[in-house]
Amino acid sequence: MSFETYFPVWDKLNTCQKNRILDGLTARQVKKGTILHNGSMDCTGLLLVRSGQLRAFILSDEGREITIYRLFDRDLCLFSASCMVRSIQFEVTVEAEKDTELWLIPTEIYQSIMKESAPVANYTNELMASRFSDVMWLLEQIMWKSLDKRVAAFLLEESSINETSELKITHEAIANHLGSHREVITRMLHYFQNEKMVRLSRGTVTILNKEKLEALQDT
């Protein structure tokens, strides 16, 4: 499978545009935990995920984190090239959550094509709207949902992504996804354990009763 089959609007580009992208492109393999972009760094470029998993999050001054969205195979990361759109006035950090293979498209090449091509500009619009929708969903969760429901939803999502009920994740990492504190998450997980929804051991949360977690999430 080559780049052409991964890039979303490839067949809308003319030959010249295709060549500009292919000439500028670099393939990269990064290890889990690699920071690919952070808000204060220069404009890294667009990242197209071939395989693996990326996480975009924001950071408070005190170093607290909250995950705003995740990217999987075939997803294109726009905010690592945020200088491309003048009105993007916020900073996200992007890290590899698993070992990841990706392509890096230089910002100036994508930007120059977007300026001249309505299909590429409209595609970029859809991409931004899709990330915007993720953040609006998150905002609604934070505003209207209590933390027990958010933790339940997070465990179920992790289990679905990794196709296992035995999650290798620390309480600290869960807190960082949800913008909470480790102590608060630990207390919540112990409550879940007392209710026989999960079993806790060092570095592992095992889901014992998926139905009960789902019921909690949906209330």
Next chain:
Amino acid sequence: MSFETYFPVWDKLNTCQKNRILDGLTARQVKKGTILHNGSMDCTGLLLVRSGQLRAFILSDEGREITIYRLFDRDLCLFSASCMVRSIQFEVTVEAEKDTELWLIPTEIYQSIMKESAPVANYTNELMASRFSDVMWLLEQIMWKSLDKRVAAFLLEESSINETSELKITHEAIANHLGSHREVITRMLHYFQNEKMVRLSRGTVTILNKEKLEALQDT
């Protein structure tokens, strides 16, 4: 001042596109409090504010509100035409916060021009990025800032928009802007009053010590 001087990328349109917009356009005057768009309604069209003030907010199932951004003279409201961009998967309500004059551009006309015109598509992108930045700012406020700072910031913003230190606003309305409860806001405002930052009377919050509110907001 005519529509042409208000529409942001007018000089990037060709004659045919200009005529399509002018033919489809309607001017409207709405009273303060009018709901111009709500999430479940059909795609209203793009709203271009001539004068006045609009507020976009989200609603919880229980009827709680939180303001996500405001629109002033010359601003274009995209989310009242959200059907235009398939990936917009969230619902906002738009109401007139003051008596407002505006133009309504039918969705299908703007959309058809956006599909063929790279400048209009790129402008739409900037617009979306700008609203996205507003929501990211809000998310950071909610996540990392305590409510006293958010109330202080809100009072200062209201005072700046209306160019007065005597704000005609109820505790309920402040709660709806900030996604909080009236009782919580009332308690906070009484604390501000004890600290001599504001004076409360029926339907009015008067700012007495702007510097102290600013200092609180910035800590």
